[in-house]
Amino acid sequence: xxxxxxxxxxxxxxxxxxxxxxxxxxxxxxxxxxxxxxxxxxxxxxxxxxxxxxxxxxxxxxxxxxxxxxxxxxxxxxxxxxxxxxxxxxxxxxxxxxxxxxxxxxxxxxxxxxxxxxxxxxxxxxxxxxxxxxxxxxxxxxxxxxxxxxxxxxxxxxxxxxxxxxxxxxxxxxxxxxxxxxxxxxxxxxxxxxxxxxxxxxxxxxxxxxxxxxxxxxxxxxxxxxxxxxxxxxxxxxxxxxxxxxxx
Amino acid sequence: xxxxxxxxxxxxxxxxxxxxxxxxxxxxxxxxxxxxxxxxxxxxxxxxxxxxxxxxxxxxxxxxxxxxxxxxxxxxxxxxxxxxxxxxxxxxxxxxxxxxxxxxxxxxxxxxxxxxxxxxxxxxxxxxxxxxxxxxxxxxxxxxxxxxxxxxxxxxxxxxxxxxxxxxxxxxxxxxxxxxxxxxxxxxxxxxxxxxxxxxxxxxxxxxxxxxxxxxxxxxxxxxxxxxxxxxxxxxxxxxxxxxxxxxxxxxxxxxxxxxxxxxxxxxxxxxxxxxxxxxxxxx
Numbered sequence: 001x002x003x004x005x006x007x008x009x010x011x012x013x014x015x016x017x018x019x020x021x022x023x024x025x026x027x028x029x030x031x032x033x034x035x036x037x038x039x040x041x042x043x044x045x046x047x048x049x050x051x052x053x054x055x056x057x058x059x060x061x062x063x064x065x066x067x068x069x070x071x072x073x074x075x076x077x078x079x080x081x082x083x084x085x086x087x088x089x090x091x092x093x094x095x096x097x098x099x100x101x102x103x104x105x106x107x108x109x110x111x112x113x114x115x116x117x118x119x120x121x122x123x124x125x126x127x128x129x130x131x132x133x134x135x136x137x138x139x140x141x142x143x144x145x146x147x148x149x150x151x152x153x154x155x156x157x158x159x160x161x162x163x164x165x166x167x168x169x170x171x172x173x174x175x176x177x178x179x180x181x182x183x184x185x186x187x188x189x190x191x192x193x194x195x196x197x198x199x200x201x202x203x204x205x206x207x208x209x210x211x212x213x214x215x216x217x218x219x220x221x222x223x224x225x226x227x228x229x230x231x232x233x234x235x236x237x238x239x240x241x242x243x244x245x246x247x248x
Numbered sequence: 249x250x251x252x253x254x255x256x257x258x259x260x261x262x263x264x265x266x267x268x269x270x271x272x273x274x275x276x277x278x279x280x281x282x283x284x285x286x287x288x289x290x291x292x293x294x295x296x297x298x299x300x301x302x303x304x305x306x307x308x309x310x311x312x313x314x315x316x317x318x319x320x321x322x323x324x325x326x327x328x329x330x331x332x333x334x335x336x337x338x339x340x341x342x343x344x345x346x347x348x349x350x351x352x353x354x355x356x357x358x359x360x361x362x363x364x365x366x367x368x369x370x371x372x373x374x375x376x377x378x379x380x381x382x383x384x385x386x387x388x389x390x391x392x393x394x395x396x397x398x399x400x401x402x403x404x405x406x407x408x409x410x411x412x413x414x415x416x417x418x419x420x421x422x423x424x425x426x427x428x429x430x431x432x433x434x435x436x437x438x439x440x441x442x443x444x445x446x447x448x449x450x451x452x453x454x455x456x457x458x459x460x461x462x463x464x465x466x467x468x469x470x471x472x473x474x475x476x477x478x479x480x481x482x483x484x485x486x487x488x489x490x491x492x493x494x495x496x497x498x499x500x501x502x503x504x505x506x507x508x509x510x511x512x513x514x515x516x517x518x519x520x521x522x523x524x525x526x527x528x529x530x531x532x
Contacts, residue, residue, distance in 0.1 A: 053430055079436030090431035094449045103445060104435035152435070 009059035021215035034202040037212035043195040051082045083153035087165040089145040091137040098133040143174030308496040315488040315497035322484035323504045341413030369411035377404040382476030401473040420455035457520035
């Protein structure tokens with residue numbers, strides 16, 4: 001299989017604080033990798049480095065064997081191929097759903113309005129959001145907003161989708177709809193890097209689970225193995241606490 | 249779930265009706281007390297020994313009537329300057345605020361220009377700016393440029409107020425959540441597109457009440473143009489006073505300004521209240 005993303009020796013400091021400590025990680029095409037670990041372990045920062053939302057200090061990140069810092073990747077091209085969805089949705093509150101979704105296709109990638117809107121409506125329909133194209137974000141539930149945010153990230157047909165704790169801000173009964181979309185995307189063969197605290201979901205959707213702590217990947221492997229029979233004592237301790245909190 | 253909703257859901261509580269006493273007595277009491285207090289005050293003022301002279305000098309109906317046409321024509325000048333300046337300030341200040349928010353070495357000159365501009369123009373009294381531009385620039389006799397005090401006084405007001413309005417815009421831009429920038433960047437929007445589509449529209453909405461407050465202040469400050477000889481309401485009133493030694497024309501001008509500023513202030517309050525409600529709904 002093809003290596004979509006190759007992260008080598010990725011190191012990042014926030015000031016003097018080491019947040020990513022020589023991370024090596026490869027993601028194959030159509031693979032779903034879940035990153036788990038406590039807050040502050042570097043999971044979100046790792047995602048943000050991959051699409052250059054934050055700069056990194058050492059190492060390199062390759063997308064299809066080309067460094068993301070290569071001239072061939074102007075940023076527009078990178079953001080088109082790697083989409084990200086945030087915990088807080090970050091929809092533009094002054095734009096309706098359709099405008100949120102078509103903004104990047106129209107303004108960044110110069111797709112015609114008709115074509116962008118047709119694609120947006122198709123995606124809304126596909127993810128159970130038809131009828132909301134002209135609603136404003138504040139009129140939607142958190143779960144609906146997050147679904148729109150995922151659709152917005154998909155509107156440019158990215159090859160890789162990164163999801164940063166996309167269900168963490170949602171009420172329990174709203175999580176299901178969002179998780180279902182992600183499962184559908186997996187079925188369609190989307191390559192994904194997912195930061196999540198939903199261990200049950202990670203078990204269902206991940207091809208591989210990585211446990212991060214202190215900016216390192218302490219343990220990685222099949223979800224059944226990592227979540228059920230972790231070898232590293234720190235992984236075991238983390239999962240124990242998750243179980244105590246009733247989330248596995 | 250089997251029973252019909254009619255039997256399950258209790259009726260909403262009956263709307264409490266106020267009795268005649270509950271509804272009108274508090275209103276009557278406050279009306280009476282206001283009438284008594286202000287009535288006494290008016291009595292006190294009008295019974296003063298000086299009152300007839302004050303009335304003659306300041307509240308002389310004949311003098312007000314006589315001076316009104318000229319004062320009113322001057323007032324129209326004030327209001328036209330105000331309206332034109334508002335548009336100019338809204339545009340120029342937004343540009344300054346955007347310059348100031350730019351990052352990147354190539355754009356540094358614009359940023360430095362905006363910082364210097366705002367520091368300088370905010371630090372100089374409006375009166376001084378009006379004098380400088382209103383007398384100074386026409387005296388240069390630069391060909392091709394207008395030489396009227398009206399024009400250059402207006403320019404001075406625009407330049408000075410823009411420095412304040414730029415800071416208001418800037419605070420609005422900074423108040424837009426960081427997540428919005430991250431989202432815009434992740435979608436591939438350039439710095440300019442991020443401002444244009446994500447930040448500025450939200451910022452303008454955030455600061456509209458504050459900008460309207462500045463508009464109310466400007467509404468009165470346009471009277472500063474009178475010092476450079478623009479025949480606005482204040483100037484016309486002064487001319488009448490100088491001729492007749494009666495100050496009622498100034499009162500006429502004051503009333504015209506009040507007739508414009510009080511509704512404007514109420515409108516600002518209304519917009520601010522709507523804005524509050526909108527924020528409240530969003531957080532709940």
